[in-house]
Amino acid sequence: MPSLWFVVPAHGRVELARICLRQLRRTCDALTENGVEATAVVVADDENLETAKDLGFGWVKRDNRFVSRKFNDGIQLACDRKFNRRPADHVVPCGSDDWVDWRLFTDLPDNRTMVAFQRMSFVREDGQELTVRHVNNEGGCGIRIYPRFLMQRAGYRPADEDRLRACDTSILMNVKHTGALRRIEHRDIDPLSIVDWKTSGVQLNSYAEVSSRHRAELERDPFDILAGRYPDDALDEMRGHYARRARTSLVIA
């Protein structure tokens, strides 16, 4: 059975990350039931590590100074035999605020192909609106499937070590520089298969920035449109999370 690891740097926003990591656990279990042995590694230095341990994921304790280094740590633990006697066949960088549908990862690319997705959904910081966007660049959104071979050619640490943002671009550029990447395969997907749950105050790219930068295809209530696609438990947890945040904001105001 081929294997796949999600690589998840995390920092703060512990409650949201816990909900998303629990959903990632369901994604991994569904993949494993459907022929791809899947798990994740969480890279953090705070309470998110406890969540990772509770869920049976791998973990790396790393400070948050350089986000790119956290991606590298997770990829290295997943793929480098020096640290993992049974290295993963594929890795997928993933945010601690993302939901991904397991069906995206059943068809895995060959050694010299990276899979990219250009359509995805974003939920506004207040949890009241979901927008579907076309991320019209070569690498698509940050969720990508990389075969281990490409990571190996990049020394298992493909991102520039000192980046605070644009880590996905850095990984892709450095993988390209190795000369091992032959093809980027863009898969046309249902954009609700990737959901980025925004949180106010901590985003590198806010909902407003995403909205201004990428073409909109749809705007709806997130919980209505995601019902039936993701488990009710996960949606209930997320609805509760945004409701609590709204109450807290009111109290502070």
Next chain:
Amino acid sequence: MIHGIWKTAGRRTYRGHAPSEPPWEASIPATVAARAINRGDLALLEEFVPSLPPEFSLPEGWLG
């Protein structure tokens, strides 16, 4: 690429780091670093190969 701890040596800010700043960590292409060092703008205090930190764990049951 050289990864290490650097210090801005000259009077000018280098890569956003002022001379008065404490040493900073970065990866810099070898040729770029060599030129900056020759100009007297940059000093390499420590070079190292980045790797996993000491505390990490594989997923539960991964090795069976």
